[in-house]
Amino acid sequence: MRTLIKDVTVLTLDENNHILPAASLALEDSAILAVGAVPAEFAPDEIIDGHEMLALPAFFNAHTHAAMTLERGWAEDLPFDRWLNEKIWVAESALEEEDVYWGTALAAAEMLQAGIVGFADHYFWMEQSARLVAESGMKALLAWCHFGLGAEKEVGQATFADTIAFAARWNGAANGRIHTTMGPHSPYMDPPAVLARFAEEAHRLGVGAHFHLSESEEQQRNSLERYGQTPVAHVADLGLFDLPQPTVVAHCNVVTEADVALLAKKNVYVVHTPKTYQKLALPMPPLVELLQAGVQVALGTDGPASNSDLNLLEVMRLAGLYQKGRLADPEALPRMQLLRLATQLPAAALGFPESGVLAPGRPADLILLDTTAPHWIPRHDLAAGVVYTAHPSDVAYVWSDGQLLYRRGEFLTLDIDRIRWEAERRAFRMVGQPMSSLRAYQG
Amino acid sequence: MRTLIKDVTVLTLDENNHILPAASLALEDSAILAVGAVPAEFAPDEIIDGHEMLALPAFFNAHTHAAMTLERGWAEDLPFDRWLNEKIWVAESALEEEDVYWGTALAAAEMLQAGIVGFADHYFWMEQSARLVAESGMKALLAWCHFGLGAEKEVGQATFADTIAFAARWNGAANGRIHTTMGPHSPYMDPPAVLARFAEEAHRLGVGAHFHLSESEEQQRNSLERYGQTPVAHVADLGLFDLPQPTVVAHCNVVTEADVALLAKKNVYVVHTPKTYQKLALPMPPLVELLQAGVQVALGTDGPASNSDLNLLEVMRLAGLYQKGRLADPEALPRMQLLRLATQLPAAALGFPESGVLAPGRPADLILLDTTAPHWIPRHDLAAGVVYTAHPSDVAYVWSDGQLLYRRGEFLTLDIDRIRWEAERRAFRMVGQPMSSLRAYQG
Numbered sequence: 001m002r003t004l005i006k007d008v009t010v011l012t013l014d015e016n017n018h019i020l021p022a023a024s025l026a027l028e029d030s031a032i033l034a035v036g037a038v039p040a041e042f043a044p045d046e047i048i049d050g051h052e053m054l055a056l057p058a059f060f061n062a063h064t065h066a067a068m069t070l071e072r073g074w075a076e077d078l079p080f081d082r083w084l085n086e087k088i089w090v091a092e093s094a095l096e097e098e099d100v101y102w103g104t105a106l107a108a109a110e111m112l113q114a115g116i117v118g119f120a121d122h123y124f125w126m127e128q129s130a131r132l133v134a135e136s137g138m139k140a141l142l143a144w145c146h147f148g149l150g151a152e153k154e155v156g157q158a159t160f161a162d163t164i165a166f167a168a169r170w171n172g173a174a175n176g177r178i179h180t181t182m183g184p185h186s187p188y189m190d191p192p193a194v195l196a197r198f199a200e201e202a203h204r205l206g207v208g209a210h211f212h213l214s215e216s217e218e219q220q221r222n223s224l225e226r227y228g229q230t231p232v233a234h235v236a237d238l239g240l241f242d243l244p245q246p247t248v249v250a251h252c253n254v255v256t257e258a259d260v261a262l263l264a265k266k267n268v269y270v271v272h273t274p275k276t277y278q279k280l281a282l283p284m285p286p287l288v289e290l291l292q293a294g295v296q297v298a299l300g301t302d303g304p305a306s307n308s309d310l311n312l313l314e315v316m317r318l319a320g321l322y323q324k325g326r327l328a329d330p331e332a333l334p335r336m337q338l339l340r341l342a343t344q345l346p347a348a349a350l351g352f353p354e355s356g357v358l359a360p361g362r363p364a365d366l367i368l369l370d371t372t373a374p375h376w377i378p379r380h381d382l383a384a385g386v387v388y389t390a391h392p393s394d395v396a397y398v399w400s401d402g403q404l405l406y407r408r409g410e411f412l413t414l415d416i417d418r419i420r421w422e423a424e425r426r427a428f429r430m431v432g433q434p435m436s437s438l439r440a441y442q443g
Numbered sequence: 444m445r446t447l448i449k450d451v452t453v454l455t456l457d458e459n460n461h462i463l464p465a466a467s468l469a470l471e472d473s474a475i476l477a478v479g480a481v482p483a484e485f486a487p488d489e490i491i492d493g494h495e496m497l498a499l500p501a502f503f504n505a506h507t508h509a510a511m512t513l514e515r516g517w518a519e520d521l522p523f524d525r526w527l528n529e530k531i532w533v534a535e536s537a538l539e540e541e542d543v544y545w546g547t548a549l550a551a552a553e554m555l556q557a558g559i560v561g562f563a564d565h566y567f568w569m570e571q572s573a574r575l576v577a578e579s580g581m582k583a584l585l586a587w588c589h590f591g592l593g594a595e596k597e598v599g600q601a602t603f604a605d606t607i608a609f610a611a612r613w614n615g616a617a618n619g620r621i622h623t624t625m626g627p628h629s630p631y632m633d634p635p636a637v638l639a640r641f642a643e644e645a646h647r648l649g650v651g652a653h654f655h656l657s658e659s660e661e662q663q664r665n666s667l668e669r670y671g672q673t674p675v676a677h678v679a680d681l682g683l684f685d686l687p688q689p690t691v692v693a694h695c696n697v698v699t700e701a702d703v704a705l706l707a708k709k710n711v712y713v714v715h716t717p718k719t720y721q722k723l724a725l726p727m728p729p730l731v732e733l734l735q736a737g738v739q740v741a742l743g744t745d746g747p748a749s750n751s752d753l754n755l756l757e758v759m760r761l762a763g764l765y766q767k768g769r770l771a772d773p774e775a776l777p778r779m780q781l782l783r784l785a786t787q788l789p790a791a792a793l794g795f796p797e798s799g800v801l802a803p804g805r806p807a808d809l810i811l812l813d814t815t816a817p818h819w820i821p822r823h824d825l826a827a828g829v830v831y832t833a834h835p836s837d838v839a840y841v842w843s844d845g846q847l848l849y850r851r852g853e854f855l856t857l858d859i860d861r862i863r864w865e866a867e868r869r870a871f872r873m874v875g876q877p878m879s880s881l882r883a884y885q886g
Contacts, residue, residue: 069820069821070821072820072823072832073821073823073824073825073828073831074823074828076777076778076824076827077773077774077777077778077827078773079772079773079774080773083773106817106820110816110817110818112818113816113818151560158602158801201801252800275764277768278764278765278767279764279767279773279831280767280773281767281768281770281771281772281773284768308827308828308831308832309818309831309832310818311818314757316758317757318761321718321722321761322721323532324721324722324723324724325721325724325727326722328724329522329527329724330520330521330522330523330526330722330724331520331521331522334519334520335519335520372863373553373556373752374549374553374859374862374863375556375752375753375835376514376555377512377515377549377863377866377867377870378513378516378866378867378870378871378873379514379515379516379867380514380517380874380876381517381519382516382868384516384519384751385516388519388722388751388752389516389751389752390514391769391834391835391836392818392834392836393834393836416817419817420817420820423820423821424820424821424822427820427823428823429820433823
């Protein structure tokens with residue numbers, strides 16, 4: 001398959017931040033063949049007029065629990081303990097295996113529509129998530145979440161051995177679009193012996209790990225009491241930062257200077273999900289200080305039960321605006337850096353380090369934004385438009401490995417009508433409500 | 444004109460926060476005739492199927508400089524003084540009168556598309572803004588901005604007498620959709636004698652005032668040195684808080700306890716524009732404390748040169764998320780309160796206190812949101828969907844005083860193609876760039 005996009009503005013995100021006006025972009029099979037001028041002999045199967053469109057690397061979402069779309073809006077304006085104990089866990093106790101497929105499918109549709117082609121998913125019954133990723137054409141790093149002592153099965157869970165078997169079976173599947181990783185929940189939910197076993201299995205399978213880390217002062221205090229170490233030092237000592245593939249750690253809201261230095265030395269990606277931190281009132285991680293220390297940071301949405309959606313444009317904006325305000329420095333986190341935190345960095349965290357730049361030979365993971373809506377005019381600065389103004393509805397085309405997955409409202413690999421129906425009816429079943437019962441506001 | 448919207452979910456925003464599923468909504472001329480059940484004898488001219496749509500009061504934007512759309516994206520990631528002196532004022536020195544019309548028209552299109560029907564505009568050459576409001580069917584509170592000693596004319600300015608004449612001429616125009624108000628810039632740009640004259644003229648004309656107030660520690664310090672009073676106390680003593688109509692003050696980033704008590708006692712609306720505060724790194728006002736003290740607060744976007752856009756959905760989200768995080772309290776600013784800050788409160792600030800509730804007899808200022816996009820599913824909580832998830836592209840219908848102004852991408856009162864062209868070519872002229880010259884990123 002050969003696609004020519006002509007007369008398009010290209011935001012390359014290369015090392016010189018080149019922006020190419022009125023350029024051509026040639027895609028061949030899964031890769032970018034040319035950017036700028038296209039060889040005369042290139043014979044495209046399809047030509048797309050890129051006039052008034054902006055091509056840029058697709059977004060990657062470095063931490064989510066995709067199927068938790070089913071609980072979106074079920075627990076709002078609540079403190080974290082009530083959010084979790086009274087609402088989320090109660091709903092999740094009714095989760096059935098096939099729900100994960102439809103919840104993930106709904107998430108995939110929402111992400112594609114917002115220009116996201118890859119996601120790091122951390123949840124239960126991950127065969128369902130893998131099946132959806134394979135069918136959808138997207139890319140993913142999949143972890144079957146596990147907590148406890150390793151033997152028991154609970155609702156939505158698997159034994160330790162089950163999660164390892166899943167990782168072994170699916171790693172590299174779907175023409176390499178699926179990567180798997182070890183999925184401990186966190187050092188506060190998994191005892192040290194289990195975490196050490198995950199590190200061993202990661203070496204055996206040649207993968208990394210993905211887990212929650214150091215989200216609160218309380219977690220840090222408990223770790224110091226129990227293990228004499230911060231959560232970061234604790235997991236490092238258990239070998240979880242020295243794996244064959246990157247270690248993806250969500251959050252790091254509370255870190256010491258020594259933690260930061262340690263994170264910077266290792267092949268670790270810290271995932272920053274600021275909407276969740278604000279919505280659930282968790283401490284905001286010191287994003288700029290992490291970056292200045294050389295820590296690899298990638299943006300993510302977190303699960304849509306806490307975050308309400310899967311919109312990395314919004315996450316990118318929130319991350320930048322918050323840090324500018326906090327540091328009283330409008331020059332903090334300039335727009336090109338924010339774009340990298342939502343594209344190159346999370347792609348690398350997921351094990352796709354070649355994505356995130358539009359250049360010959362790179363994977364054809366890219367999007368076209370339509371810049372004709374009123375909020376884009378005048379087009380003084382298109383990068384600023386993406387970072388500070390763009391809406392998901394500006395996303396017009398989405399490719400993953402050269403396959404067109406979304407085109408102007410149309411999902412080319414997903415049956416959106418069935419997904420909407422299945423996801424909504426299952427979501428209402430989980431919370432014990434009849435379909436479409438709209439309740440008056442409580443409180 | 445009689446319109447029936449049937450089978451719609453209605454978020455009334457009445458005092459009991461009623462949400463009515465599968466309801467009907469009848470509009471007659473400029474008002475809402477019925478909500479819930481509709482009289483059998485109601486004979487509509489048009490019937491709209493509201494299935495899977497949510498009706499709610501339209502948004503009002505309590506502080507903007509609409510025509511500054513022309514400078515959107517022209518000054519990015521810069522400190523405030525460089526943003527203003529090196530970029531914004533240089534561009535504005537090339538502003539011509541007709542530019543204001545097209546810049547305001549572009550802003551109007553963007554606002555309608557985001558569900559905003561009214562705005563408080565504070566800029567220059569306001570005849571142009573008034574003309575656009577009259578033509579567009581929107582509502583507005585218009586202030587011709589004035590600073591200095593009152594006599595001189597500068598680029599884009601008028602004499603004191605000119606601004607008063609504008610306010611007298613247009614107040615109540617366009618069937619009452621246009622309100623005017625006094626437009627001093629601020630107590631740091633207008634000397635006390637000029638501010639006192641504005642108060643006098645406000646009484647003579649039966650209007651209020653709209654200006655910038657207490658945006659920084661420096662402004663507070665200078666006011667204390669010069670006048671022995673905080674900016675808030677200073678303008679109160681000059682009579683600007685005791686006018687026939689509300690006084691709209693933008694920002695109040697830095698306020699004392701005495702300032703807050705004073706603001707709470709007067710018919711003043713404090714406009715909160717958090718995206719600008721974060722983007723330009725101004726201090727964040729104590730929003731929750733202002734509300735707890737009984738101050739009337741309304742949300743606004745500020746001008747799109749600082750804020751990058753005119754999206755009150757985003758402003759509402761930023762305001763709520765920031766305060767939850769700051770106070771470590773996820774229950775702070777619950778969703779129904781945030782909705783009021785973006786609808787009822789700014790409508791009242793603009794002099795339309797009957798808007799902001801869907802009930803019989805109220806003005807037909809309302810919108811329909813389409814809730815079928817993936818990010819809405821499952822529809823556990825539609826109010827949370829509006830506040831934490833909705834995109835401007837969900838806005839399907841917009842009415843102002845019962846006139847349909849926007850319907851699924853179509854502007855019924857604006858020539859969007861001409862507006863885009865005129866606005867962009869004028870914007871590029873102002874900054875001395877050839878049209879569509881896309882520059883490589885600098886820095």
